[in-house]
Amino acid sequence: MAYITAMMTYIAYLAFKKSQVGIAATTITITGFIAQTAAIILRWSEFAELSGMGFLRSAPMTNLYESLVFFVWCLIAGYLIIEFKFKNRSFGAFITPVAGLALAFIDLTGISKEIQPLVPALKSNWLLAHVTMSFIAYAAFSMSFSTGLMYLILSTGKRNELSYIFWTLTFGIFFIVLASMGLDLLTFKVMVKPDIFIKSYLFKTSFLNPSAVVKILSWGLAFITLFIVWRYGHVLRTVIEKFDLNADMLDEITYKSIAFGFPIFTLGGLVFGAIWADQAWGVYWSWDPKETWSLITWFIYAFYLHGRMVRGWKGKKVAVVSVVGFMAVMFTYLGVNLLLSGLHSYGSQ
Amino acid sequence: MEQEKKKSLIDNIWDFLASVKLAIVIFALISLTSIIGTILEQRAEPAKNMQILSKLFGESLAPSLYNISEKFGFMDMYHSWWFTALLIIFSVNIIICSLERLPRIWKLIKEPISPMSEESIKKLILNREIILKGKPDNNKALLADAIKSARFSCQEVQEGDGYQFFSRKGTYSRLGVYITHFSILVILAGAIIGIRFGFKGYLNLPEGAVSNAAFSGMNKEIPLGFDIRCDNFDVEFYGMSDMPKEYRSWLTIIKNGREVLQKSIAVNDPLTYEGITFYQSSYGMVPDSIGRGIFVFRLISNDGKTSNTNLRFGESFQIPGTSVSGKILDFSPALKVDEHGHAFTYSDHMNNPAVFIEFSGAGKNTFSGWLLRRQPNTWQLPDGHRVEFIDYWGGEFTGLQVRKDPGVWIVYLGCIAMSIGLFIALFMSHRKIWIKAVEDKNNTRVLVGAITNKNRAAFERKIDAIISILRKKQEGVK
Numbered sequence: 001m002a003y004i005t006a007m008m009t010y011i012a013y014l015a016f017k018k019s020q021v022g023i024a025a026t027t028i029t030i031t032g033f034i035a036q037t038a039a040i041i042l043r044w045s046e047f048a049e050l051s052g053m054g055f056l057r058s059a060p061m062t063n064l065y066e067s068l069v070f071f072v073w074c075l076i077a078g079y080l081i082i083e084f085k086f087k088n089r090s091f092g093a094f095i096t097p098v099a100g101l102a103l104a105f106i107d108l109t110g111i112s113k114e115i116q117p118l119v120p121a122l123k124s125n126w127l128l129a130h131v132t133m134s135f136i137a138y139a140a141f142s143m144s145f146s147t148g149l150m151y152l153i154l155s156t157g158k159r160n161e162l163s164y165i166f167w168t169l170t171f172g173i174f175f176i177v178l179a180s181m182g183l184d185l186l187t188f189k190v191m192v193k194p195d196i197f198i199k200s201y202l203f204k205t206s207f208l209n210p211s212a213v214v215k216i217l218s219w220g221l222a223f224i225t226l227f228i229v230w231r232y233g234h235v236l237r238t239v240i241e242k243f244d245l246n247a248d249m250l251d252e253i254t255y256k257s258i259a260f261g262f263p264i265f266t267l268g269g270l271v272f273g274a275i276w277a278d279q280a281w282g283v284y285w286s287w288d289p290k291e292t293w294s295l296i297t298w299f300i301y302a303f304y305l306h307g308r309m310v311r312g313w314k315g316k317k318v319a320v321v322s323v324v325g326f327m328a329v330m331f332t333y334l335g336v337n338l339l340l341s342g343l344h345s346y347g348s349q
Numbered sequence: 350m351e352q353e354k355k356k357s358l359i360d361n362i363w364d365f366l367a368s369v370k371l372a373i374v375i376f377a378l379i380s381l382t383s384i385i386g387t388i389l390e391q392r393a394e395p396a397k398n399m400q401i402l403s404k405l406f407g408e409s410l411a412p413s414l415y416n417i418s419e420k421f422g423f424m425d426m427y428h429s430w431w432f433t434a435l436l437i438i439f440s441v442n443i444i445i446c447s448l449e450r451l452p453r454i455w456k457l458i459k460e461p462i463s464p465m466s467e468e469s470i471k472k473l474i475l476n477r478e479i480i481l482k483g484k485p486d487n488n489k490a491l492l493a494d495a496i497k498s499a500r501f502s503c504q505e506v507q508e509g510d511g512y513q514f515f516s517r518k519g520t521y522s523r524l525g526v527y528i529t530h531f532s533i534l535v536i537l538a539g540a541i542i543g544i545r546f547g548f549k550g551y552l553n554l555p556e557g558a559v560s561n562a563a564f565s566g567m568n569k570e571i572p573l574g575f576d577i578r579c580d581n582f583d584v585e586f587y588g589m590s591d592m593p594k595e596y597r598s599w600l601t602i603i604k605n606g607r608e609v610l611q612k613s614i615a616v617n618d619p620l621t622y623e624g625i626t627f628y629q630s631s632y633g634m635v636p637d638s639i640g641r642g643i644f645v646f647r648l649i650s651n652d653g654k655t656s657n658t659n660l661r662f663g664e665s666f667q668i669p670g671t672s673v674s675g676k677i678l679d680f681s682p683a684l685k686v687d688e689h690g691h692a693f694t695y696s697d698h699m700n701n702p703a704v705f706i707e708f709s710g711a712g713k714n715t716f717s718g719w720l721l722r723r724q725p726n727t728w729q730l731p732d733g734h735r736v737e738f739i740d741y742w743g744g745e746f747t748g749l750q751v752r753k754d755p756g757v758w759i760v761y762l763g764c765i766a767m768s769i770g771l772f773i774a775l776f777m778s779h780r781k782i783w784i785k786a787v788e789d790k791n792n793t794r795v796l797v798g799a800i801t802n803k804n805r806a807a808f809e810r811k812i813d814a815i816i817s818i819l820r821k822k823q824e825g826v827k
Binding site for chain 1: 549615630750757760761776
């Protein structure tokens with residue numbers, strides 16, 4: 001996909017600081033974005049034709065594949081807005097890889113890309129509003145996560161500082177989870193029959209391996225990775241310092257993304273979700289895991305906003321909250337579907 | 350002395366309840382306990398949670414952990430006393446926080462904006478200075494235009510050495526936070542009304558059956574005040590798969606012996622009567638339905654004579670104009686044929702209903718076999734007659750979720766208020782601007798000062814825009 005190329009050109013832009021390269025990177029991103037938009041619309045109309053339910057009811061956001069694609073779309077849209085608003089391209093080198101990785105993840109895991117028939121509960125006009133707004137909010141939150149994390153990387157120096165330990169831990173865990181999932185994928189492709197769904201295979205090659213040796217080894221490796229990230233975290237800092245990003249701008253983007261995402265999440269995710277649940281299940285709130293985790297996410301971002309607006313917290317403190325908030329988002333989006341059961345299990349395959 | 354001590358105790362409690370710290374602790378407590386609630390399945394069978402616990406903590410720890418969790422109500426924690434208590438403290442915290450801060454904010458809103466001295470303007474966070482050619486009075490229209498272009502409607506005052514414009518905007522946006530907080534209380538109030546004056550139940554209603562009550566989770570009867578009848582139920586599948594596309598019940602409401610309302614309901618499309626709403630939630634076969642169900646066939650002879658017939662299990666029918674008759678000998682709600690050619694029932698649901706009919710009568714071509722409702726090619730008999738299997742009525746029940754919730758509109762009202770409140774609180778700001786023009790050696794010195802409670806950068810850009818307009822106009826005059 002174009003985003004991978006865009007990622008490389010953004011990095012090239014950072015390396016050479018030539019404006020032409022930057023323009024090329026932006027152009028590639030925009031081209032990719034337009035291509036993706038077209039692909040989504042195509043799928044949408046194809047689905048509308050297949051199901052015969054009318055255009056509005058057949059938004060292509062009803063399973064994990066479609067939702068991930070849409071998430072990437074929102075992320076790139078959000079990034080392009082920021083690029084034009086803040087006139088800073090360095091940021092692209094962080095967002096485009098996320099988009100590219102998410103799409104690669106879709107390709108590698110072999111998540112079903114088929115257009116699947118809709119279960120009756122999803123046939124509603126609320127689908128479009130609820131899912132679109134939730135994902136726009138998720139994209140805004142992931143923006144705040146990456147800026148928040150970068151802020152922490154930039155502004156912490158001492159190894160015994162709490163926020164330094166926090167970000168290295170987060171970063172390390174992210175890395176480890178990704179790596180072990182990558183391992184799962186590799187072995188999955190090689191050994192396991194394709195009819196076993198990958199969900200039940202998660203972490204089987206490393207942390208949940210039946211063999212104790214492999215188990216201990218992977219835990220050991222995980223701790224070593226954490227230690228390395230902690231020990232050499234300042235390298236990342238110098239890398240980011242080279243890109244002309246300043247801490248204040250990162251702080252502002254973090255705040256703005258959350259201030260933008262929070263009301264959309266409230267209205268689209270919680271309120272519209274409640275109304276739809278009321279229509280479909282007969283209860284507007286049933287403490288279903290997905291609902292509960294959305295509420296937890298909502299609390300964390302509410303905490304962020306209170307900390308910033310009432311107490312005037314700035315910088316590291318709230319950046320930590322924004323990172324924690326995004327972990328909750330990740331869990332609400334993926335974790336609940338993969339690990340917990342409930343009414344809301346549409347996005348798990 | 351005694352009284353003073355008492356007062357300070359109340360003050361302490363008040364301060365405690367009004368603190369943001371308490372809010373944070375409550376946020377954290379609700380979140381953390383909710384996490385446990387999402388891991389342990391709520392209101393589930395004990396064995397299920399036992400399994401979850403032993404998976405997480407090992408076989409040896411699981412039983413004692415189960416007992417502890419049960420004692421604290423973690424198996425149904427959202428209805429436990431302590432979770433309710435957390436929600437109550439949360440509401441009290443919101444109320445007292447707002448009461449504590451509202452008077453101050455109200456004063457800020459009501460306080461009229463007044464002109465400021467040169468020194469005070471210079472002390473404001475945002476301030477700019479620019480010299481315009483000509484005396485202040487000659488630049489008045491220019492300044493007024495510039496302010497208008499920034500969409501401020503301003504007041505004006507004459508001063509000894511010039512004049513001053515001042516204005517404010519979005520004053521009431523300061524209330525957005527309170528709208529949001531208040532809306533949380535409204536939502537909780539709506540939820541309480543729903544719990545107190547409403548009910549939640551279910552009703553499994555077989556086709557053709559009538560009920561005057563629903564049932565709560567404890568199998569307690571809840572009278573409806575009217576009768577409800579299920580006239581028909583049907584599932585539509587995706588192609589030949591067993592994935593339901595839609596399921597629908599045709600319901601009739603009967604009040605005082607009169608049919609008052611008829612509606613077909615489906616998932617996402619409920620029926621409401623007298624404040625009670627019926628939701629399509631599930632379906633299934635009535636246990637031992639074989640005696641109560643009615644088979645509906647359309648019989649077509651090979652020379653085109655047609656008739657419809659309704660039969661019970663074991664009864665016979667005759668194809669019109671012929672002496673061929675058939676008898677229903679067997680029924681399967683979901684028939685499948687295995688690789689050896691044996692037919693078997695593969696599901697409890699009526700996914701692929703089939704009847705086994707033995708034909709007898711004139712001619713050598715007597716035939717016995719399965720007729721499948723979803724496969725019209727099985728309806729054709731070898732001798733050219735045709736038996737269309739239209740329906741098996743009365744064998745299925747529709748699973749209805751029954752709910753009465755007078756609080757739901759209050760909850761929605763709260764939701765709307767919350768969305769509006771959040772929008773105001775996050776995107777609108779209270780801005781004040783002062784522009785003072787002073788004569789300075791036959792020129793005009795213009796001082797611009799401003800404050801805002803939010804989004805300073807955006808306001809700063811706006812002020813710079815005003816300045817640049819002034820500058821441009823100035824050049825135009827020259």
